[in-house]
Amino acid sequence: MGRPLRIEFPGAFYHVVSHGNGRLWLFRDERDYKSFLKILGSGVKKYRVKAHAFVLMRNHIHLLIETPLGNLSSFMRVVLSSYGSFYNWKYSRQGSVFKSRYSSYLVQKDKYYSALIRYIYLNPVEAGIVGNIGDYQWSSLYYLLKPELLKEIPWFDAYDTLSMIGDTDELLKIVRSKRISVPQIACKLFIGDGKWVKEILNKNEYKLRDKNISGRKEIIKDYKVENNIEKIFNFLGVKREELIRNKRKPYYHAAIYLLKEMLPLTNKEIAIVMSSTEYAVTKMYGRMREYPEKYLEALRMAEKFEKMSDVKT
Secondary structure (H helix, E strand, C coil): CCECCCCCCCCEEEEEEEEECCCCCCCCCHHHHHHHHHHHHHHHHHHCCEEEEEEECCCEEEEEEEECCCCHHHHHHHHHHHHHHHHHHHCCCCCCCECCCCEEEEECHHHHHHHHHHHHHCHHHHCCCCCCHHHCCCEHHHHHHCHHHHHHCCCCCHHHHHHHHCCHHHHHHHHHCCCCCCCCCECCCEECCHHHHHHHHHHCHHHHHCCCECCHHHHHHHHHHHHHHHHHHHHHCCCHHHHHHHCCCCHHHHHHHHHHHHCCCCHHHHHHHCCCCHHHHHHHHHHHHHCHHHHHHHHHHHHHHHHHCCCCC
8 A cells, every 4th residue: 555645844734634443433431532632632742743733533633734744744743642642441342543644635725714613613514413613522523612612622722723814703704604614625635726736846846756656647637737726816816716706697507617628537526616506517518508598698708718728628
């Protein structure tokens, strides 16, 4: 089994997700949650990591962390292995507690910090565990809304999060907002726009030459596709996040048509790019093919792009 591609550098931000091995519950009682937070805090101090957000679900964890020293792998290895040892000791078991590979997504913090914070904190609500986002105890949001409890996790510096957002009122507005799109994952490794992803990969091109990197060919393919997606939006002259939010015609229709016609993307993948649904994309593309006279402006834009484009897949 190949190694995952880990890109590390001082000051990097990551969304980290790790699941229990198989269907294993990582947390069976309150002591388990508290033990993980204690281990997480120890790792934060030892590796001088900044924890901006965390949510501990029954069978997986979400972390938003900053690594001033560029040491994500060392930090995660100690945190997961330490909790795994505790868990096996407590429940008299052997074997892996976490899946062999955790997922880590490098984050373009200036553009996607708020969207990611919202996504992470909504997990307990989306899972139907709580109805109110502030009621889930095993989330850093719970502590931020009850500052008297922050002494229980002294390693979590509320300033790190709030300095990026404003205050707790603003944080709640962000989490409750329906205008903020789900953060898009590029090349299965990044949460950021195409230009930023290209800059990161160009600086780390030597790592993609390692044939032992798992999914290497897919990463390179996705990288090319992501670049081509950005070419489409640049041609249309609108920012992707604004177009997704406002669905401004005819640019929105032209974008869907070009993504379908020019790139090797399924309707489901196009739906992810456009923060839509597979059904909506299928219906819209079908209508444009069946009733082109209703979408003349969008189709003319698409035709112009096709003629001048150097997109290659």
